[in-house]
Amino acid sequence: MKVSRILAVLAVLLIAASCASKPEPKPEPVITEPVVTEPAIAKADVQALHEKVLAARKDAFDQGAKDLYPEEYAAAETRYTAGKGALDQDKLAMAQTELTAALPLYQELGDKSARSGADKSKTDAQAARQRALDSKADAYSSQELKAADDFLAKAEAAYAAGDYRAAREAYAKAAQAFDAADKHAQASAVKARVDALAFGPMDQGNYQLAGEKLALAQEKISTQPSNAADAAAEALLRYNLVLAKGWELSAGQRKAEVEKVKTDSEAIKAQVAVKDAYTEAVTAYQNAEYAYTAGKFEESVALYAKAKQLFDAVYRQAADKRAAAEAAIRAAQQSAEQSANVAQMGDMTLGNETQPQEAGE
DSSP: OHHHHHHHHHHHHHHHHHHHHSOOOOOOOOOOOOOOOOOOOOHHHHHHHHHHHHHHHHHHHHTTHHHHSHHHHHHHHHHHHHHHHHHHTTOHHHHHHHHHHHHHHHHHHHHHHHHHHHHHHHHHHHHHHHHHHHTTHHHHOHHHHHHHHHHHHHHHHHHHTTOHHHHHHHHHHHHHHHHHHHHHHHHHHHHHHHHHHTOGGGGHHHHHHHHHHHHHHHHHTTTOHHHHHHHHHHHHHHHHHHHHHHHHHHHHHHHHHHHHHHHHHHHTTHHHHTHHHHHHHHHHHHHHHHHHHTTOHHHHHHHHHHHHHHHHHHHHHHHHHHHHHHHHHHHHHHHHHHHHHHHHHHHHHHOOTTSOOOTTO
16 A cells, blocks of 8 residues: 555656646747838828919910810829819828829920920911011011011020920010011001002091001010001001092092083983994993992092093094084085075076066066
8 A cells, every 4th residue: 555655646746747847838929010101291282282283284274285185185184183182172192192193294285285386386477477578578667577587586596495385475476576567568558559649638537547556566566566466457457448538539530520521422412423432431431330339449430531531532523523514504504695695696687587577568
């Protein structure tokens, strides 16, 4: 029994020693990903970005990008609209992303459109210059032509430097100045014609105003070419009104002259005495009347002049025939009177054989 107890005690001791020597297992370490915190986005920064996008957007629109590149402009608008909507809802991260994407799209559109616009303005300016030369601006409006050429030179320099926005503006001013030179030259040519025809006094008000506008065009050409073009255009209009009034009054005068000689011709029966010539003159007169009624006064002046020439000839021919007829009548009357006188003298000298004898003879 004693041995059994000893063995039991030893077994317990061995078990306890075994448990004491075995280390307890350590827990596995927990590996966690590092937490990355995004920097806070300031709303003021996004608003400042929005202002830059707005400026680029306006420039692109002003340069005509919406019409020149509609698909690219629509794509930029999509990004802008999304960014603006997010900003309004304080979704700053999204707003920043969309607006950042929209900005270079608008900037590129603005640059492309500015160059396209400069190219078109250059073509317009060159065409306007040719019109001015066709109107003899080098002879009538040399000062205006030089001012326009100065604008053109500035535009060419800006274009060569790649400043297409400045070039576009300068080309536009050059085109306006060339238009002013064109209208100024035309107005000067009409003025010269008005003066040669002495039509100025026939419409003194418009003649004076036209001169004032012509002077204003010269004054404004170097600084405000658009205003100069408007003034020159009005000068041209006014001088043409003077010219038209002059032709109208002249036509009325010629009409009266023709109608007088026509009436005089008919009074001496020209329509009978020189029928064919009279018919030709009447036809010319009717042609003049048609032009006058249609308001073609300059044309009618020439036609009335032709009709008067024909009626003058008709009157002379008819008058000559009338004079000849009257002379013949007078000659016949004189001849008849002479014959009667001779017969009477014969009767007195020889007696009248047919007279009955007196009674008692």
